[in-house]
Amino acid sequence: xxxxxxxxxxxxxxxxxxxxxxxxxxxxxxxxxxxxxxxxxxxxxxxxxxxxxxxxxxxxxxxxxxxxxxxxxxxxxxxxxxxxxxxxxxxxxxxxxxxxxxxxxxxxxxxxxxxxxxxxxxxxxxxxxxxxxxxxxxxxxxxxxxxxxxxxxxxxxxxxxxxxxxxxxxxxxxxxxxxxxxxxxxxxxxxxxxxxxxxxxxxxxxxxxxxxxxxxxxxxxxxxxxxxxxxxxxxxxxxxxxxxxxxxxxxxxxxxxxxxxxxxxxxxxxxxxxxxxxxxxxxxxx
Amino acid sequence: xxxxxxxxxxxxxxxxxxxxxxxxxxxxxxxxxxxxxxxxxxxxxxxxxxxxxxxxxxxxxxxxxxxxxxxxxxxxxxxxxxxxxxxxxxxxxxxxxxxxxxxxxxxxxxxxxxxxxxxxxxxxxxxxxxxxxxxxxxxxxxxxxxxxxxxxxxxxxxxxxxxxxxxxxxxxxxxxxxxxxxxxxxxxxxxxxxxxxxxxxxxxxxxxxxxxxxxxxxxxxxxxxxxxxxxxxxxxxxxxxxxxxxxxxxxxxxxxxxxxxxxxxxxxxxxxxxxxxxxxxxxxxxxxxxxxxxxxxxxxxxxxxxxxxxxxxxxxxxxxxxxxxxxxxxxxxxxxxxxxxxxxxxxxxxxxxxxxxxxxxxxxxxxxxxxxxxxxxxxxxxxxxxxxxxxxxxxxxxxxxxxxxxxxxxxxxxxxxxxxxxxxxxxxxxxxxxxxxxxxxxxxxxxxxxxxxxxxxxxxxxxxxxxxxxxxxxxxxxxxxxxxxxxxxxxxxxxxxxxxxxxxxxxxxxxxxxxxxxxxxxxx
Numbered sequence: 189x190x191x192x193x194x195x196x197x198x199x200x201x202x203x204x205x206x207x208x209x210x211x212x213x214x215x216x217x218x219x220x221x222x223x224x225x226x227x228x229x230x231x232x233x234x235x236x237x238x239x240x241x242x243x244x245x246x247x248x249x250x251x252x253x254x255x256x257x258x259x260x261x262x263x264x265x266x267x268x269x270x271x272x273x274x275x276x277x278x279x280x281x282x283x284x285x286x287x288x289x290x291x292x293x294x295x296x297x298x299x300x301x302x303x304x305x306x307x308x309x310x311x312x313x314x315x316x317x318x319x320x321x322x323x324x325x326x327x328x329x330x331x332x333x334x335x336x337x338x339x340x341x342x343x344x345x346x347x348x349x350x351x352x353x354x355x356x357x358x359x360x361x362x363x364x365x366x367x368x369x370x371x372x373x374x375x376x377x378x379x380x381x382x383x384x385x386x387x388x389x390x391x392x393x394x395x396x397x398x399x400x401x402x403x404x405x406x407x408x409x410x411x412x413x414x415x416x417x418x419x420x421x422x423x424x425x426x427x428x429x430x431x432x433x434x435x436x437x438x439x440x441x442x443x444x445x446x447x448x449x450x451x452x453x454x455x456x457x458x459x460x461x462x463x464x465x466x467x468x469x470x471x472x473x474x
Numbered sequence: 475x476x477x478x479x480x481x482x483x484x485x486x487x488x489x490x491x492x493x494x495x496x497x498x499x500x501x502x503x504x505x506x507x508x509x510x511x512x513x514x515x516x517x518x519x520x521x522x523x524x525x526x527x528x529x530x531x532x533x534x535x536x537x538x539x540x541x542x543x544x545x546x547x548x549x550x551x552x553x554x555x556x557x558x559x560x561x562x563x564x565x566x567x568x569x570x571x572x573x574x575x576x577x578x579x580x581x582x583x584x585x586x587x588x589x590x591x592x593x594x595x596x597x598x599x600x601x602x603x604x605x606x607x608x609x610x611x612x613x614x615x616x617x618x619x620x621x622x623x624x625x626x627x628x629x630x631x632x633x634x635x636x637x638x639x640x641x642x643x644x645x646x647x648x649x650x651x652x653x654x655x656x657x658x659x660x661x662x663x664x665x666x667x668x669x670x671x672x673x674x675x676x677x678x679x680x681x682x683x684x685x686x687x688x689x690x691x692x693x694x695x696x697x698x699x700x701x702x703x704x705x706x707x708x709x710x711x712x713x714x715x716x717x718x719x720x721x722x723x724x725x726x727x728x729x730x731x732x733x734x735x736x737x738x739x740x741x742x743x744x745x746x747x748x749x750x751x752x753x754x755x756x757x758x759x760x761x762x763x764x765x766x767x768x769x770x771x772x773x774x775x776x777x778x779x780x781x782x783x784x785x786x787x788x789x790x791x792x793x794x795x796x797x798x799x800x801x802x803x804x805x806x807x808x809x810x811x812x813x814x815x816x817x818x819x820x821x822x823x824x825x826x827x828x829x830x831x832x833x834x835x836x837x838x839x840x841x842x843x844x845x846x847x848x849x850x851x852x853x854x855x856x857x858x859x860x861x862x863x864x865x866x867x868x869x870x871x872x873x874x875x876x877x878x879x880x881x882x883x884x885x886x887x888x889x890x891x892x893x894x895x896x897x898x899x900x901x902x903x904x905x906x907x908x909x910x911x912x913x914x915x916x917x918x919x920x921x922x923x924x925x926x927x928x929x930x931x932x933x934x935x936x937x938x939x940x941x942x943x944x945x946x947x948x949x950x951x952x953x954x955x956x957x958x959x960x961x962x963x964x965x966x967x968x969x970x971x972x973x974x975x976x977x978x979x980x981x982x983x984x985x986x987x988x989x990x991x992x993x994x995x996x997x998x
């Protein structure tokens with residue numbers, strides 16, 4: 189690809205710049221990771237700054253893992269992330285596809301109806317009352333069903349579907365396919381990038397579920413990871429009574445950061461390929 | 475044909491759905507939670523040898539109660555020995571929910587949703603609002619059923635007022651702690667090295683801080699030491715204001731039979747000028763406003779700061795001493811007395827109207843007298859006698875022994891009851907408790923208990939109608955920071971006070987504080 193020397197030098201600098209910015213991003217992560225593995229007294233000895241841990245201890249992690257609530261909280265979080273994202277994608281796709289087709293009757297009013305919810309919402313207490321009336325209080329589904337379709341992501345998906353060539357639809361129709369078959373066999377396979385993107389948005393949202401859990405789930409056994417971690421890391425609201433408590437150290441806080449971000453971080457590389465793949469490679473010969 | 479295909483599609487969709495649903499039931503099984511919510515309600519007796527005494531005609535069914543509080547650190551019910559004992563002794567099934575954050579919002583939705591917990595924690599403002607809206611149960615008629623709630627047990631008449639609105643008792647408030655527990659601590663080995671004496675006056679304190687900043691007390695050849703550090707604005711500067719004879723800005727004091735606002739007192743402006751001078755000379759930790767948790771203590775232990783304004787337990791609790799020694803064992807800290815300043819000798823301000831908790835019962839529970847009766851019994855039980863011992867120390871013989879009638883903590887099992895403070899919903903008799911729990915630290919807390927204090931009355935001062943106290947507090951603290959850092963000249967202090975009166979209606983606050991203190995008989 190690269191032909192002459194000037195271009196090579198130019199590329200070298202481009203890569204250098206990119207490497208520097210990548211390092212700038214990695215540095216804080218490395219710091220968090222190091223502190224979580226270093227004995228806290230050691231961190232304090234170094235003036236509170238450690239980049240390469242000299243002595244490694246897994247104390248902070250074992251402290252979390254021996255807390256009986258943590259493994260269960262992981263279970264809850266993984267469940268609401270997996271089941272929640274599956275439901276999100278299913279419902280969002282089933283809604284976005286018809287809305288992307290011009291022959292849908294009442295398309296305009298339905299869109300208005302949806303966009304309205306982006307600008308106005310009922311607020312916390314009315315939403316709570318709806319969740320309560322539907323009998324979702326204290327169930328895992330209270331963190332999944334409300335907000336199962338996010339209007340903004342629905343619009344992104346709808347726009348993507350609109351950009352798929354109509355001729356694909358027509359070709360399938362000629363072959364005698366119905367709407368659902370077209371969606372399942374043609375549209376969805378071509379929509380991997382958008383499904384991956386929106387799925388990732390949804391799943392990160394579920395992974396970080398906090399306020400919904402706080403409001404709708406009183407049973408501590410059903411609290412997701414973020415709520416339980418917050419409970420462990422929280423310094424109490426009554427500083428005057430704090431003198432008896434063992435306060436979480438910075439190592440513990442950093443370990444919590446790692447524990448709560450690592451799993452979702454690991455998912456990224458697997459979805460990466462869908463982001464870069466051309467959306468419509470070879471579908472229609474132009 | 476077409477219809478058939480459609481059916482197949484529908485079947486696929488249904489399959490997807492059912493997968494999702496099965497995933498749910500799978501997870502609740504795999505997540506280790508029993509599908510029933512009664513995992514916690516195993517009778518505690520199943521672990522202890524069965525008591526042989528036949529139960530006298532008690533209702534067989536334990537009373538189910540729910541309680542909600544803010545905070546964290548409560549172990550799971552199966553590990554909570556204190557809760558198990560409480561439930562067993564009182565024949566109830568108390569379920570405590572601890573809310574780690576957004577407590578107020580959660581309480582609001584629960585109350586608005588018509589399903590408040592059977593007992594919940596409120597602050598002064600919430601208690602007043604809810605009581606005025608008729609949402610709380612008046613406990614006044616039940617006080618006669620609480621023989622432990624007596625002045626001898628620390629529930630003095632003045633103290634009980636902290637749980638009252640318009641003369642009605644809505645809550646049994648948490649009993650007071652030692653008024654001021656924070657003091658200046660100074661690095662003794664640095665003092666010795668520089669040949670200085672422990673400071674006793676404000677000017678000596680400044681001189682020592684200056685020496686610590688400039689004379690390289692740690693001998694590393696670098697000018698990298700801080701003079702004074704503490705925890706936030708009041709947690710650092712409170713004692714300096716006190717040396718001028720005033721509480722830190724934003725508090726209600728009583729002077730010459732009048733309610734006054736500490737920000738407006740002439741001494742406050744002098745104190746601000748003095749602090750501005752200290753900051754100008756670099757004597758105070760530049761990060762003092764944002765220090766939180768144990769940051770101030772760590773700066774001390776790390777050898778960055780030579781004077782720390784800290785709680786005695788944070789400097790001297792055995793695990794803290796261990797932490798200090800693991801960083802550098804060649805350091806020693808001396809607890810300092812209150813500094814003498816232009817306004818006399820005072821340690822810090824103490825809010826006589828404040829209490830750590832107020833537990834209240836919703837009015838809707840009136841329909842279930844059995845529950846109300848049980849809650850009253852519970853509040854009484856934990857306020858004295860055996861119940862008090864249980865919530866303070868745990869189980870006799872396992873977590874403490876009575877020696878000559880005095881509880882002695884058993885160190886080996888202390889970790890099992892590290893959460894005991896959570897169960898002390900009405901507090902404890904502070905000095906007795908500290909002596910049993912922190913006997914070896916007696917010199918430090920007794921010293922703190924004897925400190926001369928400035929009394930403020932914020933806890934008794936109601937918020938007047940139609941003002942927003944948060945806005946006022948925000949404006950006030952922002953401006954004060956500007957004054958002490960010199961970004962706003964102190965000549966403008968009168969203008970700042972005028973803004974408090976004009977824009978933020980300070981007069982209203984003072985009038986309502988004054989009326990309330992008259993009503994309570996504190997102001998005569």
